[in-house]
Amino acid sequence: PKRIYTFRQGDAERTADAVAALGLKGANLAVLASLDAPVPPGFTIATHAWRETKGAGGDLPQALKADLRSAVEWLEGVTGRRFGGDRRPLLLAVRTSAGTQMPGLAESVLDVGLTDRTVDVVAAELSDSDFAYRSYRRFIESYAALVFDADLAEFEDLSDREKDRVGWTVEPRNVSEWRMLIARYHDFLERELDAVVPQTPLQQLVEVVQASFASWRSLPAANHRMLHAVPENAGLAITVHAMIFNERNQKSGRGRAVSRDLSTGAPQLAGEFSIGGRIEAFDEPPEPIDLASFVEQGAPSFSPVFTELAGHVRRIEAHAGDAVEVEFMVGDGSLFLMQYRPARRSAGEAVRVAVELVSDGIIEQQEAILRIDPASLDLLLHPTIDRDAGLTVLARGMGASPGAACGEIAFTSERAQAMAADERPVILVRNETHPEDIHGMHVAEGVLTIRGGTTSHAAVVARGIGKPCVTGAGSLRINAASGTLHAGDRVLKEGDRITIDGSSGEVIEGEVRLIRPSLSGDFATLMEFADGARRMGVRTNAETPHEARAARSFGAEGIGLCRTEHMFFEGDRIQSMREMILASDETGRRRALAKLLPIQRSDFIELFEIMAGLPVTIRLLDPPLHEFLPNSDTEIVETAQKLAVDEAVVRQRIAALQEFNPMLGHRGCRLAISYPEIAEMQARAIFEAAIEAGERAGAAVVPEIMIPLVSLRRELDFLKSRIDAVAAKVMEERGRRIDYLVGTMIELPRAIIRADSIAEAAEFFSFGTNDLTQTVYGISRDDAANFLSTYVRQGILDRDPFQTIDVEGVGEMIALACEKARRTKPDISLGVCGEQGGDPASIAFFEETGLDYVSCSPYRVPIARLAAAQSAI
Ligand code: PEP
Ligand code: MG
Numbered sequence: 001p002k003r004i005y006t007f008r009q010g011d012a013e014r015t016a017d018a019v020a021a022l023g024l025k026g027a028n029l030a031v032l033a034s035l036d037a038p039v040p041p042g043f044t045i046a047t048h049a050w051r052e053t054k055g056a057g058g059d060l061p062q063a064l065k066a067d068l069r070s071a072v073e074w075l076e077g078v079t080g081r082r083f084g085g086d087r088r089p090l091l092l093a094v095r096t097s098a099g100t101q102m103p104g105l106a107e108s109v110l111d112v113g114l115t116d117r118t119v120d121v122v123a124a125e126l127s128d129s130d131f132a133y134r135s136y137r138r139f140i141e142s143y144a145a146l147v148f149d150a151d152l153a154e155f156e157d158l159s160d161r162e163k164d165r166v167g168w169t170v171e172p173r174n175v176s177e178w179r180m181l182i183a184r185y186h187d188f189l190e191r192e193l194d195a196v197v198p199q200t201p202l203q204q205l206v207e208v209v210q211a212s213f214a215s216w217r218s219l220p221a222a223n224h225r226m227l228h229a230v231p232e233n234a235g236l237a238i239t240v241h242a243m244i245f246n247e248r249n250q251k252s253g254r255g256r257a258v259s260r261d262l263s264t265g266a267p268q269l270a271g272e273f274s275i276g277g278r279i280e281a282f283d284e285p286p287e288p289i290d291l292a293s294f295v296e297q298g299a300p301s302f303s304p305v306f307t308e309l310a311g312h313v314r315r316i317e318a319h320a321g322d323a324v325e326v327e328f329m330v331g332d333g334s335l336f337l338m339q340y341r342p343a344r345r346s347a348g349e350a351v352r353v354a355v356e357l358v359s360d361g362i363i364e365q366q367e368a369i370l371r372i373d374p375a376s377l378d379l380l381l382h383p384t385i386d387r388d389a390g391l392t393v394l395a396r397g398m399g400a401s402p403g404a405a406c407g408e409i410a411f412t413s414e415r416a417q418a419m420a421a422d423e424r425p426v427i428l429v430r431n432e433t434h435p436e437d438i439h440g441m442h443v444a445e446g447v448l449t450i451r452g453g454t455t456s457h458a459a460v461v462a463r464g465i466g467k468p469c470v471t472g473a474g475s476l477r478i479n480a481a482s483g484t485l486h487a488g489d490r491v492l493k494e495g496d497r498i499t500i501d502g503s504s505g506e507v508i509e510g511e512v513r514l515i516r517p518s519l520s521g522d523f524a525t526l527m528e529f530a531d532g533a534r535r536m537g538v539r540t541n542a543e544t545p546h547e548a549r550a551a552r553s554f555g556a557e558g559i560g561l562c563r564t565e566h567m568f569f570e571g572d573r574i575q576s577m578r579e580m581i582l583a584s585d586e587t588g589r590r591r592a593l594a595k596l597l598p599i600q601r602s603d604f605i606e607l608f609e610i611m612a613g614l615p616v617t618i619r620l621l622d623p624p625l626h627e628f629l630p631n632s633d634t635e636i637v638e639t640a641q642k643l644a645v646d647e648a649v650v651r652q653r654i655a656a657l658q659e660f661n662p663m664l665g666h667r668g669c670r671l672a673i674s675y676p677e678i679a680e681m682q683a684r685a686i687f688e689a690a691i692e693a694g695e696r697a698g699a700a701v702v703p704e705i706m707i708p709l710v711s712l713r714r715e716l717d718f719l720k721s722r723i724d725a726v727a728a729k730v731m732e733e734r735g736r737r738i739d740y741l742v743g744t745m746i747e748l749p750r751a752i753i754r755a756d757s758i759a760e761a762a763e764f765f766s767f768g769t770n771d772l773t774q775t776v777y778g779i780s781r782d783d784a785a786n787f788l789s790t791y792v793r794q795g796i797l798d799r800d801p802f803q804t805i806d807v808e809g810v811g812e813m814i815a816l817a818c819e820k821a822r823r824t825k826p827d828i829s830l831g832v833c834g835e836q837g838g839d840p841a842s843i844a845f846f847e848e849t850g851l852d853y854v855s856c857s858p859y860r861v862p863i864a865r866l867a868a869a870q871s872a873i
Contacts, residue, residue, distance in 0.1 A: 003049040003064055004071045007033040008041035008078055021046045023097025023237035028339050035319055037312045037337045041078045042241025043071045044097060050213050050235040060210050068205065071240070079242050084201040088125060089118040091135075091243040094208050096215065098236055100228070104220030105236065106146050106212040111139040111243055113201040116182070123175070131248055133178035134171065140185050140197055143204065147211045148195040158184055205240070212238055244331040245276075251301055251333045252276035257309060257326045259317040262345045265352035265522060267317075267360065269310050271325070273302075305335045316340050321363050322371075323353045347376035348523075355522040358529070365529040366873050372526065374840040374867040378402040378503060380523060381554075381859050382468065385501050386513040394487035394498070397448070397473030398785065399505040400459035402859070405446030405468040406499040406511045409485060409492055411478065413440025419495075420444070427498055429485060431478055432782075433458040435627045438569045441467060446500045448507060450476050453785030455770050455802040455835050461566075463835075463857040464547055468502030472785040476507065527555055527862060530869035536846065537853030538864045539615070541833055543567055543603075548610040551858035555865055558614035559607065560766065560855020561706070561833035564682060565623050567603050568596070577628045579643050582653050586677060593681040600682060604689035604703075605696075613699035617766065617833075617855075618686055619706040619745065620679050620719075624667045626657040663771075663780065668709020668747075669719060676722050683723045687730040690738050704741040706766060711750040716761045743829070747771035752817040759821035759828050766855070767814055769834025769842075773801050776810050802835065805842040815849050831855060840867035847871035 005013040005022060012034045018027035026044030033039045049064050060068075072083050072090075081090035091113040096105040114122065114136045123132035144150035162181050163169070172178040189195045198204050215221065216236045225232060246254045255273030260266060309328060312335075317324050323343040329336045345353060354368040363371075382403025385391070407425035410416035413436065416426045420443035428444040430437065432451045441447055441461055446468035449458045453472055462469030477486040485492040490509070492498065499512040539560030540551035548559065568577045573596065580592035607616055630639045630650070640647040659665040672679035683705060690701045705723055710716050720742045731737055743764030744751070748771070751758055759765065774781045779788075781802055791797040805811050814832075821828050831853040836842035838856025843864060846854055848871070856864050 001048045002046065003052070003067045004043050004045055005030065006041075006043040006071060006074055007039060009033060009038050010036045015046075019099050020234070021048065021237065023047070023099055023239075024101070025095060025097035025339060026237045026239045027097075028341075029239060029241070031319070032316070032337050032340065035312075035315055037316065038308075038335055039338070040093075040241040040244050040336050041075060042092075042239060043075065045209060045238040045240065047099075047235035047237050050216070050237065051233070053210070053213050054235075058210070058214060060206055060213075065206060068209070069202065072202065072205070075240075075242065081242075083113055083205075084115065084118060086117075086121060089113055089121050090201075091118075091122070092205065092240050093243050094205070094212065095239050096212050096236055097239045098216075099234055100230060102221050102224050102230070104215065104218040104222075104224065106215035107142060109139070109142050109146060109208045109212075111135045112143075112204050112208055112240075114139050115199045115201065117199070118201070119182075120175075126245075126248065128248070129175050129178065130171070131245070133175070133182070136182065137178075137185070140182070140189075143197055143208065144185075144189055144193075144195070146215075147207050148189065148193050150189070150193060150195075154188065154192070155185065158188055209238055209240075212236070244329045244334075244336050246329040246331050247276035248332055250275060252329075252331050253302075254327075254329045257313055257328060258323065258343045259313045259326070260323045260343070260353055260356065262323065262343060262349035262353060265349075265356035267314070267356070269306065269313065276330075301333070302330070305330055305333065308335050312337060318362055321367070322357065347373075347379045350376065351380070351526050352522045355525045355529075366533060368526065369529050369533055369866065369869050370873060372866060374863045374870065377523075377863050377866060378859075381862065382466075382503070383514040384503070385499065385506075385508075386515055389513050391506075391512060392509040393506050394490065394492075394509050395473040395475045395507040397450075397470040397476075397505045397507065398454050398459075399501065399503045400452075400454050400456070400471040401447075401462035401467060401469035402503040403446075403466070403468035404499060404501045404503070404512070404514050405444075406497060406514065407445040408495045408497055410440070410444070411480070411483060411485075411494060413437045415494065416440035416444050427500060429478065429498075430458070432456060433461065434631070435565065435569055435623065436574075436631065438566065441465065446470075446502065448473060448476075448498070448500050450474060450478060451785070452782060453788065453802065454800060455781045456785070457782070460770075460835065460857075462502070463838075463859065464541060464566075465544070466547075466550060466857075466859045468500055470500045470502055470505050470507055472789075473505075473507055523862075527865055530866045531555070532869075533873055534865065534868040535872045536843075536851060536868045537831075538861055538868060539617070539831070539833075539853055539855040540858050540861055541837075541855050542607075542858055545606050545610060547858050548607055551861055552610060554858055554861035556614075556858065556861045557853070558611060559616040559618075560831055560837070560853060562607065562616065562618045563622065564600070564619060565621055565627075567600065568628065573599055574628065575639075575642055578630075578639055580678075581625050581628055581657075582643060582645060582649065586675075589675060590677050593677055597681050597685055600685035601689045601692075604686055605693045608689060608693035608701045608703075609697050611701075612697060613701065615702060615704055617704040617706050617743075617764075617831075618682075619708055620669070620672055620682050622668050622671075622708040624657070624659060624662045624665055625671065626654070626659065626662060629654050629657065663774065663782070669707050669715045670709065672707070672719055673715060676719075679719055680722060680726050683726040684730060687727055687738055687740065688734070690740070691730070691734050691736050694738075700739070702739045702741065704743060704764060706743055706745055706764075708745045708768070709747055709771065710744045710758065711748040711754075713754060713757045713761055716744055716758060720761060741829075745771075745833070746814075746817055748775050749813065752813045752820075755817035755820035756824045759825040762825075762828070764829035764831065765817070765821055767817070767830075767832040767834065767851075769805060769810065769814075769832060769836045770802065772813070772834065773806065773810050776813060777801065777806075804839050805836050805845050807845050811845050811849070818849055818851070829853075838864050840864075840870070843867040844871040 012030035022044045081088045083090045095108040119136040123129035253275040257271040325343045326340045327338040357363045385404045407427040410426045426444045449471045499508040539558045540556035541561040542548045543566045576595040583589045741763040743762045745768040747768035833855040837854035838860030
């Protein structure tokens with residue numbers, strides 16, 4: 001293979017697998033050159049030569065030296081300059097070029113070719129001896145640092161002493177003072193390091209290349225390779241090109257140009273630029289100026305350069321098919337491009353640029369869809385923390401519902417409501433939340449729990465209502481007695497401000513500035529692209545009008561899960577619910593249920609109207625009744641008073657409903673089988689609402705009634721016959737026909753195994769992956785956080801199976817159930833409504849399995865639309 005590849009504007013020697021052979025910079029310069037961009041002419045010494053050198057024990061082999069000589073001759077021909085020449089000497093920049101960014105590699109060495117002799121030739125050519133000597137001084141320093149491992153601080157001391165001795169201030173004032181300084185440098189190197197900077201340019205080049213190659217073995221580079229699995233044998237390439245004097249004068253400079261204004265997507269140069277001509281070559285570079293304003297101010301001497309730059313940047317963008325960032329230099333009014341890469345950008349910028357690239361005809365819609373990370377959309381839908389502000393992190397938990405929120409600490413839902421009523425922003429801080437915390441969660445800006453994982457009650461509810469939530473912040477401690485929150489030795493009390501980041505899981509002290517999202521037209525356009533490309537439907541999990549509206553505005557195509565139990569916690573409804581639970585017989589229960597009926601009916605009417613003809617899946621009551629009863633003594637007393645029953649009765653009932661394993665206990669369809677009147681009331685509310693909403697809105701509603709936690713076909717048969725009976729009755733009463741579906745959730749292993757038989761009785765299946773994961777693994781979804789993080793850290797699990805589907809276990813069971821169900825009912829509708837319905841990796845699996853739709857919390861709907869599109873492409 002070739003050892004050296006040359007490049008110049010309009011022409012580059014190409015090779016297959018350019019990055020592996022030439023490294024990033026080398027491959028990049030070759031592309032720029034062949035796009036006819038003005039690159040400085042030069043050549044790249046390929047990784048193959050590095051391997052040869054390594055094989056030869058580290059010294060450049062003769063053959064490589066010969067090739068180097070020819071390459072330099074070629075460059076002399078191209079530039080019309082001579083390396084070490086007495087007129088127009090050629091000077092070179094030497095840079096390492098690895099296949100990936102890597103620390104520990106040799107720094108660039110500039111002005112290779114300067115010697116005690118050529119420095120004066122350059123000074124005469126440029127009529128600027130200060131510039132020439134300044135460059136020479138820098139060259140000696142970087143050469144000595146790289147080749148002799150010299151300490152740069154020694155040169156600084158040396159120069160300080162010379163300054164004091166001779167009396168100059170910033171730098172030598174004339175050639176003779178410069179020469180004295182350089183002579184000190186030479187003396188020092190010879191005396192202290194027994195080293196001499198070669199006065200033959202070719203020898204300089206050979207030594208710099210050799211030492212640069214050796215930097216591949218530096219400790220930081222080796223560590224980086226180990227960490228990022230870069231093979232040691234990948235090797236290093238080196239680019240060598242003619243020097244550009246970008247610091248020479250006020251017509252010189254360097255900058256970074258981005259092809260688009262990333263905040264609008266508009267094609268327009270952005271970036272920064274700094275004008276050269278620095279006095280002190282060792283200072284930090286001057287503050288860069290914003291390129292756009294620089295162009296606007298119409299700096300006359302640069303305007304032709306920037307016009308030229310804009311043209312090249314356009315062409316590079318079209319070639320790359322993406323917004324690019326270009327590094328460039330200007331040497332005495334001439335433009336040179338050094339490197340390009342895809343522009344770094346935020347999620348919002350990425351969306352805007354992808355959409356603009358489609359409308360500019362540079363990429364196809366599919367490409368735009370694939371370019372955006374669905375998870376990054378989260379950041380567009382929620383406020384984020386201004387990371388520029390100094391942050392004091394009190395604790396880290398799990399990011400359970402995205403977005404950031406700040407507010408005052410409230411330890412109970414009652415206090416949260418009271419504080420919110422005073423217009424104070426609240427963060428509800430609880431050990432864990434329970435259904436009765438719903439109110440507190442609704443009024444809070446965000447929710448923080450000490451326990452629980454990403455499918456805990458707090459997490460699920462917070463995602464549903466779009467509130468930021470951090471769960472499992474286990475290092476925090478609530479002291480209920482003193483009403484304090486302890487984070488290490490910091491103590492916070494009610495009313496103290498904290499900020500939570502539901503994306504990163506951080507809990508931060510005090511109020512942090514938040515950046516508000518704005519959903520631009522480009523976001524909507526990207527979503528349209530996605531809708532055109534996806535096969536699966538996207539519904540939402542919603543029960544309140546607020547959630548349903550939010551979900552529709554995010555493009556939900558119906559409700560895939562309405563958890564009716566949440567509706568019973570609103571306002572006074574909990575009282576009727578408690579009355580029903582406390583009733584001693586069916587008559588008592590029916591009396592209480594009659595009070596709930598109109599409330600449920602109007603809830604459903606509202607949902608149906610918001611969803612305007614789209615499918616709405618309503619799940620019958622699911623949680624154990626215990627969850628509806630009061631917890632604290634005061635609440636028990638209150639409840640007894642309100643319902644005019646004896647306090648002892650309430651306590652007895654609470655005790656009777658206590659279960660060892662409530663999640664595996666008296667819940668789901670088991671409740672409805674024990675108390676069919678509950679299911680009948682719910683069914684009646686649904687049918688009456690469907691008729692009324694249909695009459696009002698004129699849109700036909702086809703409610704889908706969903707029965708939870710089924711494991712036996714006969715459970716379904718039992719309940720379906722009762723629901724059908726209610727339907728028949730309502731239709732007769734109202735004199736109207738309604739279409740409806742009765743289906744089941746699949747959340748238990750037995751239901752999977754019997755899916756063929758269950759499908760005969762069901763019109764649809766919806767996989768409840770939260771409970772299914774819990775029951776397939778036998779891991780409690782509410783207690784999993786305590787040990788799952790250890791599993792993930794120890795590499796026993798790659799991810800939390802409650803967040804992303806466990807394809808090999810739970811996934812295989814879902815696939816099995818689909819296959820079995822379709823065997824007995826080919827056109828059965830199959831969906832998923834667990835948390836994984838909004839997880840991009842899980843969505844890819846659901847697409848593969850051929851599910852008809854996913855259902856997820858409102859704020860995840862756009863993510864699911866995009867992820868579904870990506871998995872269908
Ligand atoms: C499920 O189990 O996946 C589900 C959607 O139901 P819930 O989370 O309400 O138990
Ligand atoms: Mg469930």
